[in-house]
Structure formats: structure tokens, C-alpha cells
Amino acid sequence: MGPLISQDIIASEWNHVIALLIGMVFGFFLESSGFSSSRKLAGVFYGYDFIVLKFFFSAAITVAVGLIYFEYMGWIDLSLVFVNQFYVTALIVGGVIMGLGFIMGGFCPGTSLVGAAIGKIDAWVFTGGLFLGIFIFSEAFPLFEGIYNSENLGPVKVYESLGIPRDWFVFGLIIIALGMFYMTGIIQKRVKKVEY
């Protein structure tokens, strides 16, 4: 029963080999789907290209359903799977800063890596900025520390926060995703084509 590595079913020596292979598949599909192009990525914010939304939600619902299925079949112990800590303020302020970075830079960290891999100079510069930003955060940490450590609600699940059963939440998420996929088709037809 999974997760395999944390329970020593696969020897931890394999950990980095697996990491490299998983990264390769991730990078391959990111690039092949068009995530090495900042102009395709930014399309979601102007309505001329929705690859980000389509890709992101297809992936999220696939995993959410997959994990429930794996648990149902007794293949994975979900209590051993990492769940992100909910530091309310840090997460929201961090998200707002990242959102500004996204619309200005046209990449996020993962996509800038695949952009850089195929020679996009703007992606190299974005990645350079990323290094500098993390360095600045480290140096100015005392400034951010208050927000960084405040209000940790722990590894809460979204359906607990909303007070609805898990499976209903996932079902709703799928319906919302399908609704958004349908809407993108309508919006894209109405928005002026952008050549890139």
C-alpha cells in the first residue's frame, strides 16, 4: 500500500532516480502543452488562450478523483500523504504577490524552467528574477516573519472548511471544471484573435 517511499517499500536510494524521472515527464508534458510560451500562458487572463485553465483543472480533478479511487481500493494510505499547512495571511499575501508576478512576468517557476530549457531568453531572465526574489526574501526575512508565521490552521481540507462531504465536494469540483471548460469555448469565440 502506498505511499511507497515513506513506508520503505521502495528503498530510499531510488528516491532521486524517481525524482529525476517524474520531473522529466512533468517537464515534457508542460512543454508539449505549450507552457514554454509566456504569450500562451498569459492568454487565460485576456481570454484568447485557455490552456492554463484547461490543463490546470484537468490535472487537479484527475488527481483528486484518482486519490479517492486509490483509497477506496486500499492502494494508498491518505493519512501519510502530505497536506499543505494553511497559514491564512501568508498564503493570501504570498498569492497576491505571485499573481502580480504572473501577469508581469508571464511565467510561474515551473513554466519558466521549461521555457528556459528551449531557449526562451525571457524565461531565463524570469528565472534569474526568481533567484533574486528568493534571496531578497531570505535577507529581509525579519520583515516578513510576522506574516510568515501568523495564523496557522494546520493541514485542513477544503471540504472540512466548507463543511460538506468530501465526495460531494469533488463531484461539485468536476461540474464546475466542466462548466468552465464549456465557457472558455464561448469566450474564446468572442475575443479578438491574438497572433503569437
Place this chain on the structure above:
Amino acid sequence: MDRSKNYFNPYFGGVMVGLLLLATFYITGRGLGASGAVKNTVVTTVHSIAPDHAKDSEYMSKFISDDKHPMNTWLVFEVLGILAGGLLSGSLAGRLKWKVEHSPKISSRRRLIFAALGGLLFGIGSQLGRGCTSGGALSGMAVLSTAGFISMISIFGTAFIAAYFFRKNWI
């Protein structure tokens, strides 16, 4: 049509990455990531140039330990894989080319300045929010964590709201 513009269907790519992420959870118990590896690289660089400074830094010292080198971590190897996988895909599709991609309405210089600023903000934000779009939003949503959903909403919501002010850069 130019072959380099032939991309996978985004639903197909998304489902494939979803299956990959599912396998990642099954094997490792954790999701994918990107910014964490950059952080480890920054910490290692500072630690090599000015070891005392890195140890004194309250933030960087969290990631330095005597028995494990910060570059010897899962995320660093995964990110090396991302670079290799991107290169492979780009070379198969004929997309390997040095260029600055930008809207014809703006100069390369302007594009690069904004790319640098965007990267810088993403660097700061990803540390404050404990994860970027990959590890925070996507992997976070996949395990149905509230943090993942809030992260996704604040990143994309802000970008949508701010999009109007930066429209000249893109459309």
C-alpha cells in the same frame, strides 16, 4: 501550419500530468514542485560564498543541516528532470531556439524588464506562501487542502484583476 506551433491538446496534457501527480503521491507521498528547488540553490550558493552569513540568517539556516546537503533533495532532482523533459519535448517539436518572446507592440527590452520583475515577485511570494503554482496551488488542490485552493484563487484572482493594467504587454 508551422510544426513548432503544434502543441498537445491541453486536456490531454492536463490528464497526463494529473496521472503523473497521482503516481508521485502514490510513490512518494508528496506532490510536484518547482520553487523549492530554486530556494535550495539560493541557500547553497549563499552558504558556499558566505557560510557564516547563511547560518546567521534565520530563514536560510532552516534549510542547512550538517548531515544533508540542500542540493541533495528530491525537489532538486525533480527540477533537473523538468529541464531535461522540457528540452526533450522542445527538440522533438522543433522549438529549440534562442529568442525573446514578446508582443509586437512592445520591445524586447520592455519584455525582459517585466520578466525580471515578475520573477522577482514570484520569488518573494512563493517563499511567503510556502509554495508556487506547482507545489502550492496544483499539488495543494489535488490533495484537497484548503491552502491549495486559497493559493490558486489568490494567484489567479490577482492576475485577473491586475491584467487590465498590464494589457499592453500581452494584447
